[in-house]
Amino acid sequence: MIPKEIFQKIRRIQIRSSHQVDELLAGSWNSAFRGRGIEFEEVRPYQIGDDVRSIDWNVTARSDQPFVKLFREEREMSVILLVDMSRSVEFGTVSQTKRELIAELGATIAMSATRNNDKIGLTLFTDEIEKAIPPRKGSRHVLRIIRELLYCQPVGTGTSIRNAVEHLNRTCKRRSVVFLVSDFFDSGFESVLKVARRRHDIVPITVSDPGERALPKVGLVRLRDSETGEQVLVDTSSRKNRKQFSELFARKEEQRLTMFRRLQMEPIQLTTGEDIVDPLRRYFHAREQR
Template sequence: MKAEELLKKVRRIQIKTKRLVDEAIGGEYHSIFKGRGLEFAEVREYIPGDDVRTIDWNVTARMNFPFVKRFKEERELTIMLIVDISPSMNFGNNNKLKRELLAEICALIGFSAIENNDRVGLIAFSGKVEKFITPKKGSKQVLAIIRDLLELESNGKTDIKSALEYFLKVQKKKSIAFLVSDFHSRNFEKQIALASMKHDLIPVRIYSKFETDPPKGVFKFLPLEGEKPVIVDFSSKKVREVFKENVRLRDEYLFNLFNKYGMDYLNLETSDDIFKAFHKFFNMRKRKLKR
């Protein structure tokens, strides 16, 4: 992608997602992603009605008058974007590739994070980790992440296992991690279990409608992730049924996996409205927090 074209895409994504954050998503993000706890802010004189459990007895003894401790939420969070940029993400329909959708998703999350003064980092992976960006604050950080997600070259099949192992190694403190992928990968259940126990791990599955319900006809699939080109006749009812059954079984496996470890997750098709999807997701998280 030429530099000028890349800058236009980054700018277009920035304008679109920043507007959504400013209008609605940013506030919802703040309400569902809490800080790590409470931190001490100050002491002040006791006022009738204050909770006696907050009295600072050391200060009270020195001043001969009751003083109470005040606390504030330890708000600052770390948001990690663990993003699949393997060759299969360069597939899509409705004039949008999965890779473009994931850039918009990460921009929406990233701008929501910096709006709330949180840090954002990136682990971009394919067959291996292609890029690690240390979590930092600021719009420049988010723009750099968007640029890399559009520009980075990918190599090899999707390897979620290696990506999560790398994440667990570099991110020791608890974080909120969005795992964005089409999940065309295997043997990562152990790593996803470990990551979900230590962090708030949120899988975001991206797919193209063509992958779940292909139109009738003969199609040549170009090589993706080391495979050879394949010609498939989807005009055959039997082929379509077998294909759809394989997709159903894969979806069922992922659904059961995410639920097994208590993870909230999103499924997004390339033509979906990400604002509506995240608005619905955040409302779901709010309801769970109130239980």
């Protein structure tokens, strides 16, 4: 039985996300992901009027006559939320934490998928797989996803995107749209992500907080790594220290964007305290144009 106060919070985020779906995503969902729900069915001999781009050259070479590939459109699409629940997403210096932002985002995506009769699944990870919910339909299923995003108590503290993507590769055999949501405070996962994108349509979504980009000038502070527990004393009154802090974040961000470009992925970048609608709108409209 869900406690009343928890149910009320779930209900609030459901209502807020519902408005965002009405405002933004429902009309663009199918257009943005058009052509992803296509599966190969069979080959048949070429007929006059067939598109030459559909010729299967391997079969044609073996049979000495042209054959074309036939495809069928799937009636539904599977969407997977692959979500980082490590300790670092509990951080927030404005009106919300990164985890609260992730919950709002996940609810919006889940409701968009459900309204378009698509299945939605959820995998939560830290440095291990915390929970995996298979793709299903229905409003009750969406409520479960929102509840897990808000109130799952992870066992792990660190981040292993490699483990999460390897789990996806093992368990998700059907081509899916995968929203990989994380602050990406991790490395060494590019090779498995490259393998996964051959089968799935992977959309990276990075979440950050303004406090990670710049140090406030407040004198001596003790900073603690939320995932490792390591602590360091920093003099924030030093302009040099503040500059080095900002440059380090900018350098890591640029390295991450360079990696996504190599993988031909276009990330969505979200920041706590800011509306998620505009970044999503820009991304969806860009996909529609393509």
